[in-house]
Amino acid sequence: GNSVTQMEGPVTLSEEAFLTINCTYTATGYPSLFWYVQYPGEGLQLLLKATKADDKGSNKGFEATYRKETTSFHLEKGSVQVSDSAVYFCALTNQAGTALIFGKGTTLSVSS
Amino acid sequence: EPEVTQTPSHQVTQMGQEVILRCVPISNHLYFYWYRQILGQKVEFLVSFYNNEISEKSEIFDDQFSVERPDGSNFTLKIRSTKLEDSAMYFCASSGSFQETQYFGPGTRLLVL
Secondary structure, rough: OOEEEOOOOOOEEOOOOOEOEEEEOOOOOOOEEEEEEEEEOOOOOEEEOOOOOOOOOEOEEEEOOOOOOEEEEEEOOOOOOOOHEEEEEEEOOOOOOEEEEEOOOOOEEEEE | OOEEEEEEEEEEOOOOOOEEEEOOOOOOEEEEEEEEOOOOOOOEEEEEEEOEEEEOOOOOOOOOEEEEEOOOEEEEEEEEOOOOOHHHEEEEEEEEOOOOOOOOOEEEEEEOO
């Protein structure tokens, strides 16, 4: 079945540093790809998504491009802020589209 | 902006007791889901639900679990006889269709003693 592998954390950065969180997937067919974010003590919020190859999802300065050739959906941000400290989850739809499959999550900690 | 709501936010129960977790999906959504997240671990799919039927369920969703849409607005997850290992954050989600974005509620933190 479909699966996702996400880089292990924690990731610790200084404010204004460049962020990359790697995510690769294995899938049958053409899943939709997502990044969700979980701030401390809160639920899951959709950060961005891409539904087909070469699509770029973006939101709040974060970007990720659906790369079919490398089966990747890496999350990037050019200049992180302290308020970006959270757990980031890469996810994809299963083959039937009836469920999301999540990666293990990457904890990002940004210090000023 | 419409959002998914869940009640209660926290629930403490004794092992062997039944619990019902409640969710109000976004009003025009027809597809509903439950996920759980054991502390420090990844989010795991439990079940998806459409047209008053389970569409898919994971291995975790065994006979102790059930879901129901008792009226036009609520979607519930029942755990019949809770075990210690059911302690987790339970998230409800809804979407307009399968393959569309799932929007998550804030979760119910369940602690089984």
